[in-house]
Amino acid sequence: MLIYILDYSVGNLKSIEKAFKKFGVKCIISRDPRYVKECDAIILPGVGSFDSAIENIPEEILDEMKSLYIFGICLGMQLLFEESEEGHRKGLSLLKGCVKKIRNVNILPHIGWNSIKILKDSELLRDIRDGSHFYFVHSYYCVPEEDITLATCKYGIEFPAVVEKKNIFATQFHPEKSGKNGLKIIENFINIVKK
Numbered sequence: 001m002l003i004y005i006l007d008y009s010v011g012n013l014k015s016i017e018k019a020f021k022k023f024g025v026k027c028i029i030s031r032d033p034r035y036v037k038e039c040d041a042i043i044l045p046g047v048g049s050f051d052s053a054i055e056n057i058p059e060e061i062l063d064e065m066k067s068l069y070i071f072g073i074c075l076g077m078q079l080l081f082e083e084s085e086e087g088h089r090k091g092l093s094l095l096k097g098c099v100k101k102i103r104n105v106n107i108l109p110h111i112g113w114n115s116i117k118i119l120k121d122s123e124l125l126r127d128i129r130d131g132s133h134f135y136f137v138h139s140y141y142c143v144p145e146e147d148i149t150l151a152t153c154k155y156g157i158e159f160p161a162v163v164e165k166k167n168i169f170a171t172q173f174h175p176e177k178s179g180k181n182g183l184k185i186i187e188n189f190i191n192i193v194k195k
Contacts, residue, residue: 016073023187103156124189125150133178171185
């Protein structure tokens with residue numbers, strides 16, 4: 001198995017690679033479209049701003065990634081939607097809906113450990129208990145137009161923490177920074193891709 005970690009000039013790429021390597025999975029960190037065809041899945045990492053990330057994704061990669069398993073993390077989850085209040089550019093539009101800023105809270109970003117409420121069973125959430133804690137760092141949240149939310153989290157408002165649609169999986173939290181529970185999410189994703 002080979003995982004493509006998309007490098008759109010943001011941080012935390014090495015921590016994502018390290019998490020996958022714990023399960024013996026090889027990774028490529030790149031923005032070169034030539035390598036995508038060799039991979040089984042693509043990871044959209046989770047640090048940076050919406051517009052700058054979109055600007056750094058080559059169109060050729062977008063065409064190729066549609067046939068792969070996709071895992072969006074934090075910002076990477078938000079990029080999957082059609083638009084965001086954070087920027088002016090169009091999102092990848094692989095999921096219907098938009099991204100909005102968290103309001104009516106005293107402190108942004110929402111940063112630190114928070115629990116999730118599981119709404120649906122999924123292979124991605126296998127062996128994850130309702131109320132499990134994960135590590136969040138974000139000021140924006142996704143508003144899907146489809147029934148794709150697997151779990152929610154509450155910070156001022158209740159927002160999707162995990163979504164799934166066909167070959168697309170995404171978390172608003174950072175699994176690579178979420179200890180044992182986060183590693184379990186990554187292991188579950190690897191097992192989905194292997195099937």
